[in-house]
Amino acid sequence: MTKLAAFGQFSTAFRNDFTELMRWRRDVRKFQPIAVNPLALERCLKAFTLAPSVSLTQPWRLVAVKSEAARAAVVGNFKTFNISALSGQDGEAAQSFAAQKLKGLEDAPVQYAVLSDPAASQDHPLDLSSIPQVLEYSVATAIMQFWLALRAEGIGMGWVSRLDQAQLKADLDLPSSWALVGYLCVGYPDHDASEPELQTQGYETRDATLDILDR
Numbered sequence: 001m002t003k004l005a006a007f008g009q010f011s012t013a014f015r016n017d018f019t020e021l022m023r024w025r026r027d028v029r030k031f032q033p034i035a036v037n038p039l040a041l042e043r044c045l046k047a048f049t050l051a052p053s054v055s056l057t058q059p060w061r062l063v064a065v066k067s068e069a070a071r072a073a074v075v076g077n078f079k080t081f082n083i084s085a086l087s088g089q090d091g092e093a094a095q096s097f098a099a100q101k102l103k104g105l106e107d108a109p110v111q112y113a114v115l116s117d118p119a120a121s122q123d124h125p126l127d128l129s130s131i132p133q134v135l136e137y138s139v140a141t142a143i144m145q146f147w148l149a150l151r152a153e154g155i156g157m158g159w160v161s162r163l164d165q166a167q168l169k170a171d172l173d174l175p176s177s178w179a180l181v182g183y184l185c186v187g188y189p190d191h192d193a194s195e196p197e198l199q200t201q202g203y204e205t206r207d208a209t210l211d212i213l214d215r
């Protein structure tokens, strides 16, 4: 087993780099047409096995979407689901972002559907009465670790959520009980960006302040 860093062993330089990594991470929509280094990808996928999950259920289920038929089904799903945005009936921002995401889906060399399996909790049934979505939250947390690990390798990721999930599960032959958490497009970014695309294009602004209520 690898030795863990002793408490407090991470340097100031590492902490600064980590902050920089979070600042620079980006939701990537345009990818270079080159393959992802398989060893780097393997290192990043380890982020899932290291992630926290409610009651250590590890409910993430990853589906590598590789075949031409499966990729075409996802693109078709996206087009149908985002038809109004892609045909110009939605707002300018929705149109622009749907078009960019579509391009990402068409170009990203590596793609994963990431789902949450409710059966992951069956050995020791979870009490979901407080926060029913805890399994999905666990999967989202793992995706976040994966996202940062990818960026540390210079690899980009784009998160697509606007898909018809029943259709996606049917097309990929997945259990209907699984819940889609994200469809991830992975590849080397076409360019670096220091701020979210939505901000660059003037639709939203990242709030650098954090309000915390005191009680």
Ligand SMILES: Cc1cc2nc3c(=O)[nH]c(=O)nc-3n(C[C@H](O)[C@H](O)[C@H](O)COP(=O)(O)O)c2cc1C
Binding pocket: 025, 026, 027, 028, 097, 098, 101, 159, 160, 161, 162, 195, 196, 197, 198
């Ligand atoms: C849960 C989740 C779902 C998202 N779904 C979409 C999506 O369906 N389409 C899209 O264009 N971007 C999607 N995004 C990306 C966000 O738009 C993006 O993270 C946000 O604009 C901030 O930009 P940044 O990630 O570059 O900082 C999603 C992000 C998250 C965390």
